[in-house]
Every structure is written in structure tokens, then in C-alpha cells.
Amino acid sequence: xxxxxxxxxxxxxxxxxxxxxxxxxxxxxxxxxxxxxxxxxxxxxxxxxxxxxxxxxxxxxxxxxxxxxxxxxxxxxxxxxxxxxxxxxxxxxxxxxxxxxxxxxxxxxxxxxxxxxxxxxxxxxxxxxxxxxxxxxxxxxxxxxxxxxxxxxxxxxxxxxxxxxxxxxxxxxxxxxxxxx
Numbered sequence: 038x039x040x041x042x043x044x045x046x047x048x049x050x051x052x053x054x055x056x057x058x059x060x061x062x063x064x065x066x067x068x069x070x071x072x073x074x075x076x077x078x079x080x081x082x083x084x085x086x087x088x089x090x091x092x093x094x095x096x097x098x099x100x101x102x103x104x105x106x107x108x109x110x111x112x113x114x115x116x117x118x119x120x121x122x123x124x125x126x127x128x129x130x131x132x133x134x135x136x137x138x139x140x141x142x143x144x145x146x147x148x149x150x151x152x153x154x155x156x157x158x159x160x161x162x163x164x165x166x167x168x169x170x171x172x173x174x175x176x177x178x179x180x181x182x183x184x185x186x187x188x189x190x191x192x193x194x195x196x197x198x199x200x201x202x203x204x205x206x207x208x209x210x211x212x213x214x215x216x217x218x
Contacts, residue, residue, distance in 0.1 A: 044136030059117035
């Protein structure tokens with residue numbers, strides 16, 4: 038496999054900038070940019086909140102797995118993964134078998150500020166979204182930190198984050214290509 042075409046997967050908690058950073062990185066690398074949540078919404082013809090309400094979270098998680106297993110190109114693609122995708126058993130290994138994984142990270146305060154403006158997150162459709170975020174963050178953080186290089190997105194200009202992600206991908210893609218001919 039040509040290292041220049043090794044897929045890149047951005048993982049991390051909601052509100053860390055995966056979609057925004059992903060679009061900018063994909064543009065710079067001339068990759069196709071995909072957001073796993075958006076692609077699932079397109080396939081299902083309904084929003085993530087509707088999928089959660091009608092089919093349940095386990096069905097949504099199965100849709101995420103199917104998307105990663107074969108619902109996107111195997112090369113030349115950047116996938117911004119939904120926040121809960123990588124925490125499912127076996128998903129980190131699956132992602133790492135398909136490309137370079139980079140984890141975007143932000144402080145709890147930044148995540149609270151960024152997600153408080155959004156009403157489209159089914160896991161936050163609870164009486165106390167801040168408490169829900171704190172609980173999810175505490176449970177997921179150890180998994181995110183094992184996912185790959187962790188890049189902090191707090192109070193950094195977008196282009197600086199993009200450049201850092203690209204440096205990590207350029208460093209790791211040749212090893213991935215060698216191990217997966």
C-alpha cells in the first residue's frame with residue numbers, strides 16, 4: 038500500500054473538533070472526508086437522534102461497526118468517527134487495522150462549552166447534560182488515550198491542529214503501509 042493513501046481516522050469525545058479538523062486535514066491531503074455519523078444518517082434516511090429513539094443505541098453501534106468494516110473507501114479517506122465509536126469492544130483494533138488513528142482531545146470545560154450550543158446529540162438529551170458529559174468523559178477518556186497519538190484542541194488555531202494531525206499521519210502512515218502491504 039502506498040503510504041500517501043493510508044486512511045486516517047479521527048477519534049475522541051464529542052466536541053473535540055473531529056469533523057471540523059477532519060474536513061481541513063482531508064482538504065490538505067486531497068482525501069475524501071467522511072463523518073461516520075453523517076454517513077449513517079444518509080444510509081438510514083434519519084437523524085442520529087431518530088435512530089437512537091426508534092432503534093436504540095445498540096442498533097446504532099452496529100451501524101457504526103458496519104460502516105467501519107466496509108462502508109467507506111479503504112484508501113485515501115479521512116473518517117471523523119462519532120464520539121462513542123471507538124469505545125465499543127474491538128473497534129479500536131478494527132480502526133487500527135484500517136489506517137492511522139489520531140485522537141483529538143479537549144478539556145472538560147471546553148467540551149461543555151462546545152456541546153452546550155448543540156441540540157442534536159442524543160446522549161445529551163437528559164435532564165442534566167453537564168453531569169452526563171462528566172460521566173461519559175470519565176468512562177471514555179482511558180480508551181481515547183489508548184487510541185493513538187492524542188492532540189489537544191483547546192485554545193489552538195485550527196491550522197495549527199491541522200498541521201499537527203498531518204505531521205502525525207505522515208509519521209505513522211509509512212509504518213502502517215509496510216505492515217499492511
